[in-house]
Amino acid sequence: MPVDENTVSQAVDCNLVEDICSDTRMTRSEFIAQLDSLKLHGFRVLWVGGLSFMLITWPLAFHSFALAGRQSRRASLAFNSIAFGIAVLTFGCFYLVLRRTIAKYSPACSSCGRKITWREKNKVLNSGQCPHCNVEIFDGV
Numbered sequence: 001m002p003v004d005e006n007t008v009s010q011a012v013d014c015n016l017v018e019d020i021c022s023d024t025r026m027t028r029s030e031f032i033a034q035l036d037s038l039k040l041h042g043f044r045v046l047w048v049g050g051l052s053f054m055l056i057t058w059p060l061a062f063h064s065f066a067l068a069g070r071q072s073r074r075a076s077l078a079f080n081s082i083a084f085g086i087a088v089l090t091f092g093c094f095y096l097v098l099r100r101t102i103a104k105y106s107p108a109c110s111s112c113g114r115k116i117t118w119r120e121k122n123k124v125l126n127s128g129q130c131p132h133c134n135v136e137i138f139d140g141v
Contacts, residue, residue, distance in 0.1 A: 025110050025139050028125065034107040035121055045101045049094035057087045111135040 026034075060083040067076050106115040109130040116124055120131040128138045 038105040041101050041105050045098050053090050056090050
């Protein structure tokens with residue numbers, strides 16, 4: 001049976017309208033629970049990432065200071081360059097894990113899809129609106 005292009009287009013349009021108008025808003029308690037989950041996981045990432053960063057970079061820094069007077073300037077510069085690269089790589093990994101944690105655990109606006117973090121918590125709880133697009137995000141506000 002041949003399919004009419006208008007019928008397909010209308011079916012797609014109806015699905016889009018249903019997706020846009022579907023009530024996927026959250027309650028205040030769900031919003032707070034998601035922010036608490038973000039806080040817990042973010043706190044773990046900060047502790048583990050910060051401790052790992054210190055455990056990796058501090059020995060490199062101490063060794064660099066110890067080498068300063070004993071080796072030639074060229075060898076010291078090479079070691080310091082490698083140590084700096086390791087520190088930047090460690091910090092970059094930490095930053096990526098933190099951003100991924102925020103993306104995974106923070107609540108998102110049902111309209112614009114942007115993430116809402118602890119920074120916007122009070123504004124959202126007081127107004128009941130997304131801080132980015134000003135759409136109501138709670139049921140029964």
